[in-house]
Structures are given as C-alpha cells and as structure tokens.
Amino acid sequence: MAGFGTAVVLLFWAMAALSAWVTREHLAKHAQLELATLRSGQPLWQWRLRGPGDLVAHRVFGNADIARGPNGLRVTSRDGSTFDLGLPVAGPVDLAHWPLLHLQLQSDAEGTLGLIYQTSEFSTACTANAVGRIPPHGNELVIDLRSLSWHSDSGKPCRPPDVVTYLLRLRPQLPAHAVLQIGNVDLQAAQPAALPVSIAADMADIRLPSALAVAQAGLTAASAQYGGRSAPLVRLPAGISAETMLSLRDLVKRHWPGALVLPFGQAFAPAREEALPGWLDWGVCAAYLIGLVWIALRQTREVTRPWLEIAAIAAGPLWLIAGLRWGTQLSIPGVTAFVAALVFAAQSDWRRRPVWWRWLGRSWADWLWPLVPLAVTVALTLVDGHGLVHLEPRHMLTYLGWALLQQWAMLAFVMGRLRLTALPQPVIILITAALFGLLHTPNGSLMQLCFMAELWWAWRFLKSPCLVPIAVAHAICALLVESGLTGHMLRSLGVSARFFL
Incomplete structure (x- = not known):
C-alpha cells in the first residue's frame, strides 16, 4: 500500500x-x-481573404454575393447598398499601436469603404463611414484608424479603437452589380x-x-x-x-x-525556427498504418504479444493528443492514426476477447460503485466552482458515447492486455490510469483528475467488469466539471493544442 x-x-x-x-x-x-x-517587418495581424470560409459566419452581411476569385475574395453588389465583411477576431487585436489598416483590393467601379469595431460582446459598436475611396482598378488602400471620426448607432462619438476582442468589419459600398476583389488585409504599426x-x-x-x-x-x-x-x-x-x-x-x-x-x-x-515539412507527418502516419496491418495479420486466437498490442493502440491517440496535433485545425495524419488505432482495437476484440467482460451491470452495486468519483466532483464544484452552465441534451448524449469509447479502449482493451502479462494488479491499475491521464495532455489539472478517477474505475472493473456503468459515471462527472468547474481550478476540458486557446 x-x-x-x-x-x-x-x-x-x-x-x-x-x-x-x-x-x-x-x-x-x-x-x-x-x-x-516583428524582426522581418511582417504584421502580427493579417487576414488572407480567398473565399467565403475566410469571413465571419462564412458569408457577407448585406445585399451582395461572394465567391472565390483568382486574386482573392470576389464580392458583387446587388443593389448598391452597403454590406459588411466580418474579419475573424481569434484573439485581442491592438488597433492603437498598429493603427494602419492596409488592404489589397481592386474594383471595376469607384466606391467607398467604411469600418466597424466593437471592443467586446457587451460594448457599443462604433462605425466610421466612408473613410476611404475605393478607386476603380486600384491595388492598395491604407487607412489610418487614429484620424477617423467614430460614432455609435445613436450618433454619440466613440474613442478611436484600442484593443478589440470581438468584432472588426469592413463596410464597402459600390454601385449595383459592381465587383470588388479583396485579397490580404493587415495591420501595420506606426513605427x-x-x-x-x-x-x-x-x-x-x-x-x-x-x-x-x-x-x-x-x-x-x-x-x-x-x-x-x-x-x-x-x-x-x-x-x-x-x-x-x-x-x-x-x-x-x-x-x-x-x-x-x-x-x-x-x-x-535571432534565428527563425524552420517548420517541419508536411510530408513527415504523412510518412509517420503511413509507417504506423503499415505496422497496424502487420500486427493484425499476425494475430492468433491467443494474445501472444500483449505489450505490442497495447503500444499499437496507444501510439495513435498519443501522437494526435500529446503531439499537439489537435488545435484550431486538426492534423489529418493525426486523426487518421487515431481512427486507425480504434479500428485496430475493434477488429482485435471482435476476433477474440482474451479477458471476459460485459456491457451492462447485473446489480445495483454495479451501477452505484462507479459513481464514487462523483462525490469528489461535487465537492470540488462546491468549493471552487461557479453556477452551473446549461448544456445541450445532444452534447450530453454525444459525450456519453465518447466516454463509452474511451473506457472501452482503456479498460476492455488496454487493461485486458495488461492482465495477460505477469504484472501484479496494482501495477496494472497504475499503468491504465496513467495512460488515461496522458491522453489528456497537456491539461495538467484535467490529467490529474482523470488519473485519480481512472484509478477507481480500473479497480472496479477488475472487481466487476461492467463497461456501461463506468462510462455513465465518467460522463456524469465530466459533464458536471464542464458545467460547474471549468474556468476556475480547471481552465477547460481542452486537450492537445486546444488547451492553449
């Protein structure tokens, strides 16, 4: 002990x-x-407008049509009225120290450009009308945001923008049926x-x-x-x-x-770090897929290489999550490896199940004992939580399925193979829980919570190998954490590169 x-x-x-x-x-x-x-003189904030997907909500706000064009986003005015193009604001934008708005655009008719900013979700939107002239067949336009006259919808004057975290829009106005092509938009510093x-x-x-x-x-x-x-x-x-x-x-x-x-x-x-070539990820993914196929073809009715099968299913998810390949954009090779690992585990368990387990519990104890970590979750929420946030029923059902998938992979497959080794039961429980925690890298608090919870669930699975009760307990605890604890002791439920957002 x-x-x-x-x-x-x-x-x-x-x-x-x-x-x-x-x-x-x-x-x-x-x-x-x-x-x-900064050393190369490039902007910290820039937007490359190539198609509808590069705008907020993937559409234009107003009477205009948008399409992908050869030199950038192609916008056609329907009736000559103003329309808004929302620039995605992924984080705070400094319009005080980078006040020069630089646009690459060209139009087949003369028009004007207005701007809108809103500092936060609950602040007032401020507008500057006709701040720049869009010349026909022009190429570039630079607008100094410090010199503009800003006002709210009610006509009250606004201060020039400082730090904007919510909304930044372009408001062009062109004659009816005129076409505007807009490419890169960026912010430049005054010095x-x-x-x-x-x-x-x-x-x-x-x-x-x-x-x-x-x-x-x-x-x-x-x-x-x-x-x-x-x-x-x-x-x-x-x-x-x-x-x-x-x-x-x-x-x-x-x-x-x-x-x-x-x-x-x-x-x-001063040296700039070179990014790894894109083909390297695909090369590693291809080698991993070949390895999974080789292991699957050599499988017999008896599990003769439990450590190899454990490494085979763990490598794909760890590469995606601990390798920080899941962020604002998913790594396609990483997702491919993750799915391939689950497919490999599914076919392995379909062909033979070396350790017996069942899906549902047969007594009230099978359903109640897995809920012990819920008491700890409730206590943490009461001590360091906040008011419960409403969660959609569809989200809760989806997470229940996700919890069932995780516990099947960890308890039925990984721990099932570990039990075929010569390791004592306490070590098997430790390895299972540690691997479950690592699958939530680099979210430290979440890793620790998952590690402690899985210690209990792995022990219960050894005593009563019922999968669905543990998955239900997992889902209830995680959803309570998401609703009442995130933002305090726990930053978020984000894993991989999503943790840094």
Whole structure:
C-alpha cells in the first residue's frame, strides 16, 4: 500500500510537471515566431481573404454575393447598398499601436469603404463611414484608424479603437452589380517595434508575479512607463503551473496584444525556427498504418504479444493528443492514426476477447460503485466552482458515447492486455490510469483528475467488469466539471493544442 501510494503521488506530480514543461515550450515557440515576424517587418495581424470560409459566419452581411476569385475574395453588389465583411477576431487585436489598416483590393467601379469595431460582446459598436475611396482598378488602400471620426448607432462619438476582442468589419459600398476583389488585409504599426538583436534569459521590460490580481496592478502601472511600446517584453515568473502561465498570458494579451510573453529563464536568438515539412507527418502516419496491418495479420486466437498490442493502440491517440496535433485545425495524419488505432482495437476484440467482460451491470452495486468519483466532483464544484452552465441534451448524449469509447479502449482493451502479462494488479491499475491521464495532455489539472478517477474505475472493473456503468459515471462527472468547474481550478476540458486557446 505504501508503494502504491508513493507511485500515485509521483505520477500525480509528474503530470503537473509535464503540463508545465509542454506549456513553457509552447509559449517559447510562439514568442519565437512573433519575434521573427516583428524582426522581418511582417504584421502580427493579417487576414488572407480567398473565399467565403475566410469571413465571419462564412458569408457577407448585406445585399451582395461572394465567391472565390483568382486574386482573392470576389464580392458583387446587388443593389448598391452597403454590406459588411466580418474579419475573424481569434484573439485581442491592438488597433492603437498598429493603427494602419492596409488592404489589397481592386474594383471595376469607384466606391467607398467604411469600418466597424466593437471592443467586446457587451460594448457599443462604433462605425466610421466612408473613410476611404475605393478607386476603380486600384491595388492598395491604407487607412489610418487614429484620424477617423467614430460614432455609435445613436450618433454619440466613440474613442478611436484600442484593443478589440470581438468584432472588426469592413463596410464597402459600390454601385449595383459592381465587383470588388479583396485579397490580404493587415495591420501595420506606426513605427517599427524596437527589439534587441537577442534576448537574454533574464531580459524583460515587465516581470510578472504569480498572483493574477498583483499582475493586473503591475500591468496597469507599467502602462505609464511603456505605454508607447507596441511589443514590450513581459517575463513570466518561475515555478508556476501551466494554468497560471496561460492565465497570465491571457491577462497580458488583453492589456497589450502585441506584448511578447516570455517563459522564465528562456533566451531567444535571432534565428527563425524552420517548420517541419508536411510530408513527415504523412510518412509517420503511413509507417504506423503499415505496422497496424502487420500486427493484425499476425494475430492468433491467443494474445501472444500483449505489450505490442497495447503500444499499437496507444501510439495513435498519443501522437494526435500529446503531439499537439489537435488545435484550431486538426492534423489529418493525426486523426487518421487515431481512427486507425480504434479500428485496430475493434477488429482485435471482435476476433477474440482474451479477458471476459460485459456491457451492462447485473446489480445495483454495479451501477452505484462507479459513481464514487462523483462525490469528489461535487465537492470540488462546491468549493471552487461557479453556477452551473446549461448544456445541450445532444452534447450530453454525444459525450456519453465518447466516454463509452474511451473506457472501452482503456479498460476492455488496454487493461485486458495488461492482465495477460505477469504484472501484479496494482501495477496494472497504475499503468491504465496513467495512460488515461496522458491522453489528456497537456491539461495538467484535467490529467490529474482523470488519473485519480481512472484509478477507481480500473479497480472496479477488475472487481466487476461492467463497461456501461463506468462510462455513465465518467460522463456524469465530466459533464458536471464542464458545467460547474471549468474556468476556475480547471481552465477547460481542452486537450492537445486546444488547451492553449
């Protein structure tokens, strides 16, 4: 029992350490990319308009038709009225330090361009009408946002935009049936950011404490000293968790969107990191698929290589999730490997089931004992949660299916193969729970919660191998966490690169 408890504590700590390390590396890589962008004179915010999918809601707001054109987005006015093109705002946009709106466009008739911004969801939308002339057969247009006259819908004057996190729209007006082609849109600084050639490990303009309230006060005080800087160097403190790092990053970006958030003790050289070639992912995926087929063809009625089958099903999901290939855009090779792993496990269990288990419970105990982690979830929600957020019934049913899939893979397949090895039962439970936690990398708090819950569920599955009761308990606990705990102790339920959003 002492050894088991020590192993649990060490794995619990290791998951938090892994989460912090992955997050530091992500922030360092992102800061390096921003540094390279600024040093090369490229904009931090730009929109490449090629088709409807590059606009907010994938459509135009108003009487106009849009289509993909050879030189960018092709927009045709129907009746000569104004229409809006929404630029996606994925994060805070600094329109104070980058006030020059640069557009590449051309039209077959003369028109005008207006702009709309809305700082947040609950703030007032502000408009500047006819701020620029769209010349016929023109090529570029530059608008200084500082010199415009902004007003609300009621006619009240607005301040020039500062930090915008919600809405930014272009409002062209062209004669009826005129065609506008608009390509790249970006923001340019009034003057280049003053950056050192290299950044030493201890260099910073602003050093943040770990407490969010103190950091907020420090950023406000630093505005007087560095208010004119478009890209100040902000250094994070040492020894903080992944969740604190990201909370401090978000705090800085809401205050200074162009600030460079640097992890503690990291130096940055001028060299730009080259991205890995796209064919490498497909090559790894192809090798993995070939390996799965080879293992499947060599399978017999008896499981003779349990460790090989465990590695085969675990590699695909870990490559997608722990490899940070699931973000704003899914990695197609990563998803292919993930699905292939599940297909491999399904055909393996269909051909032979080496360890007996059943889907449904046969007694009330089979259904009640898996709900023990629910008491811990309720306690955490009461201590550090918030009011429950409404979840759609379709979402809850979908998550129940997802929980059933996860528990089938972990308990029926992985732990079923582990039981064919010479490992003692406590070690089998530890390995199963640790792997389940790693499948939620790099979300440290979520990894720890899943690890502790799976310790209990794996033990219960050994005592009573009923899969659906455990999946139901898993879904109830996860949905309660999503509804009442995320945003506090737990940043989100996001895994892989989605955790950093």
